[in-house]
Amino acid sequence: MRGIVRVFGLPVLLVLAWWAYSAVADNFYVPDPLRVAQAFADTWFGQRLLDDALPSVGRLAAGYVVATVIGVGLGVPIGLSTRLRATAEPVLEFFRAIPPPVLVPLIMLLVGIDDTMKVLVIVSGCVWPILLNTVEGVRALDEVLADTCRMYGISRWHLILRGASPQIMAGLRQSLSVGIILMVISEMFASSSGLGFTIVLFQRGFQIAEMWSGILLLGLLGFALSTAFRWLERRILFWHWSNRA
Amino acid sequence: MSRTISGAAYGAAGLAALLAVLEAVPRLGLVDARFLPPASEILAELGGLLATPELWIALAETLRGWALGLGVAFVAAVAVGVVIDLIPGLRAASNSTIEFLRPIPSVALIPLATLLFGASLGSTLLLVVYAAFWQVLIQVLYGVADVDTVARDTARSYGLGRWSVIRHLVWPTALPYIMTGLRLAAAVAFILAITAELVIGSPGLGLEIQTAQSGGAVPTVYALVVLTGLIGIAVNAGVRMLERRVLAWHPSVRGATR
Amino acid sequence: MLEITGLKKEYGGREAVRDLTFSLDRGELVCVVGPSGCGKTTLLRCVAGLLPATAGTVSVAGERVSGPPPNMAVVFQEYGRSLFPWLTVRENVELPLKERRIARIFRERLVFDSLAAVGLGDVPGAYPWQLSGGMQQRVAIARAIAYEPQVLLMDEPFAAVDAQTRAELEDLILALWQRLGTTTLFVTHDIDEAVYLGQRVVVLSSSPTVVLEDLKIDLPAERDQLTTRALPRFADLRGHVYAQIQRAKGAR
Structure with a gap:
């Protein structure tokens, strides 16, 4: 009982406050929660989920996977070689410092405005955190473990991929939030479908409750992905956290 | 010493190689030069832009949105963090709400910002504040949780008031964490400031990129993108310097080194 | 079984190990002891093939070592990291x-x-x-x-555990060695440990390292933490090695 109050107490209070505000203030931009809930059900439980939400998530997944493959694939050799690392580091730091959304117009220039563009935008933003963290993780591999592998004829890959996994996962976590941002922005820019496009469409049509329902959906998506990620992280890195404690 | 020098030489070689590739690819016709101008042209364009007052005004707009938003988010997050720490039970009660609100992508608020503020500084601030706030708050909460309970009890038993405890115990302990939060928030705030300008059209570098792109001024787009990268590097370096300076006296730089 | 001949290792022109020559017969347990910072770990890494020597050779069962040999195992000091x-x-x-x-x-x-x-x-x-x-x-x-393995190397394996555990592990090593008869090179900075475990003790100088003495430990084969350490001969040997190492430090 106390646990339930602790988890749901504050959220319920906040929704009630929202309700009270929308009832008293009669603000056009702030519809009451029931209205938004209704709009949420009407808007997203149906064809829209298939036409807009799923393709968005699909592009996000595709871009994320490609970025992971490139980031880890390049990060391992760069991390292993001191010279390669010294050579690549300033270039990588520069690319990481570019705010990913400005790549949207560039990639539109280079490949047009189809699905490839949106996936490429996600790749171009997600790859740097993964790459740099992989480099760092591989660089910081434990020397004693490396000696152990050489001594006992254990393949280096076992050590590299497992040993660098805490940093690789940290990079993947950063990339996940970058990926969601880019998924939304690439669709706001030039698109005829997708979550970002639909939400902007509602906003332009002054369908305020629907717009809020879209924001809510994006919030739920962000929450669900980060929860799923944490679950995965705990399963993969169980040894890492316990090791530190 | 010689290591760092040779490291810098390798780094310079890396940058030179990048420039050479970017120069060669369009010149050899591998990519249409209309879509990817040679590096020399991009840099020349950047040089030209830096001589125009418009660019500096746009840059000032961007940095103003960034700094204001970061400042508001920082103060609000520290205040909320302290309140959560002060009121017993609030930490546990607010956990679910924070864990739900934090991963909401701030770009989801773009339509709302557009409606409320239009293409103005207000839109930039809404996005920047929302994104930066959580970065700082989470670190503040980590920081205050790190205060040793024995030290806290000791302070209480010696009759230190609440504010004294915060001033002399909680704040110094949490400071390295707070600086980490500030560093993360500064980077995120810069990204969101540019994003708001780019997508909503608030004045600043993002808007310049958007204008150049729709006007077909391809070298300008590239030059501005390079500029945002350079500013991004400067922002990171600046905050790191601040962090080192603020924490120079600090006995424990444990939280700061991460 | 294990032969180290004229081993020399320089780091960037600085001589860490000058000239080491000693060997282990099949089934021997030999301890290497020396003052701290005398290049014990360098020696061990060269023997293990983890570090190329500047000059000299290491060979195991007649085969020259150029990388980690397949018939050799190492127990590292940093158990938490290995x-x-x-x-x-x-x-x-x-x-x-x-x-x-x-x-x-x-x-x-x-x-x-x-x-x-x-x-x-x-x-x-x-x-x-x-x-x-x-x-x-x-x-x-x-x-x-x-x-x-045919050869087992141990690099100060018990330097980071408490005294009681250490005594237990020393006896474990002796018991295993007596049962399996594996040729063992045991590197330590602890003189007591070296004398207690070894059939021979190789005493190293401080860096640049040479062999000061290759000492036969003529204690009974059956060893026991209480009785062996209480023997007058144990005290003699221990004192002898201690004096050697003190001299090595003084000569620096």
Whole structure:
């Protein structure tokens, strides 16, 4: 009982406050929660989920996977070689410092405005955190473990991929939030479908409750992905956290 | 010493190689030069832009949105963090709400910002504040949780008031964490400031990129993108310097080194 | 079995190890002892093939060492860092055998026997970080003996455990060595430990390192923490080695 109050107490209070505000203030931009809930059900439980939400998530997944493959694939050799690392580091730091959304117009220039563009935008933003963290993780591999592998004829890959996994996962976590941002922005820019496009469409049509329902959906998506990620992280890195404690 | 020098030489070689590739690819016709101008042209364009007052005004707009938003988010997050720490039970009660609100992508608020503020500084601030706030708050909460309970009890038993405890115990302990939060928030705030300008059209570098792109001024787009990268590097370096300076006296730089 | 001839190692022109020559016969347990910073670890890494020597040779069973030889195992000092934290105790011991493509039935037998031999038969499913330091080092020892090496190298394996655990582990090493007869090179900075364990003790000078003395330990083969250490001969040998090392430090 106390646990339930602790988890749901504050959220319920906040929704009630929202309700009270929308009832008293009669603000056009702030519809009451029931209205938004209704709009949420009407808007997203149906064809829209298939036409807009799923393709968005699909592009996000595709871009994320490609970025992971490139980031880890390049990060391992760069991390292993001191010279390669010294050579690549300033270039990588520069690319990481570019705010990913400005790549949207560039990639539109280079490949047009189809699905490839949106996936490429996600790749171009997600790859740097993964790459740099992989480099760092591989660089910081434990020397004693490396000696152990050489001594006992254990393949280096076992050590590299497992040993660098805490940093690789940290990079993947950063990339996940970058990926969601880019998924939304690439669709706001030039698109005829997708979550970002639909939400902007509602906003332009002054369908305020629907717009809020879209924001809510994006919030739920962000929450669900980060929860799923944490679950995965705990399963993969169980040894890492316990090791530190 | 010689290591760092040779490291810098390798780094310079890396940058030179990048420039050479970017120069060669369009010149050899591998990519249409209309879509990817040679590096020399991009840099020349950047040089030209830096001589125009418009660019500096746009840059000032961007940095103003960034700094204001970061400042508001920082103060609000520290205040909320302290309140959560002060009121017993609030930490546990607010956990679910924070864990739900934090991963909401701030770009989801773009339509709302557009409606409320239009293409103005207000839109930039809404996005920047929302994104930066959580970065700082989470670190503040980590920081205050790190205060040793024995030290806290000791302070209480010696009759230190609440504010004294915060001033002399909680704040110094949490400071390295707070600086980490500030560093993360500064980077995120810069990204969101540019994003708001780019997508909503608030004045600043993002808007310049958007204008150049729709006007077909391809070298300008590239030059501005390079500029945002350079500013991004400067922002990171600046905050790191601040962090080192603020924490120079600090006995424990444990939280700061991460 | 293990021959070290004229071994020399320089780091960037600075001489760390000047000239080391000694050898181990089949089945011998030899301790190497020297003042701290005398290049014991450098010596061990060269012998293990982890570090190329500047000059001189190391050979195992007549074969010259140029990289980690397949018939050699090492127990490192840093037990916490030499075990894979993402693998269980069993998997840690098994991994080298898997990489050698030893058939599963034999593998399981080896893992089971070696864990039992170090007194860890009951925790194969635990992760290393769930165990105490002494137990982690037992896992590393089990991994080494399961590998069935011809030569076993130990690099100050007990430097980081408490005194009681240390005594237990020393006796474990003696018992295993008497049972398996593996040629063992045991590097330590602890004079007592060297005299207690070794059939011979090689005393090193401070860096740049040379062999000061190759001392035969004429104590009874059956050793025991209480009685052996109480023998007058033990005290003599210990005092002798101590004096040598003090002289080595003074000469610096």
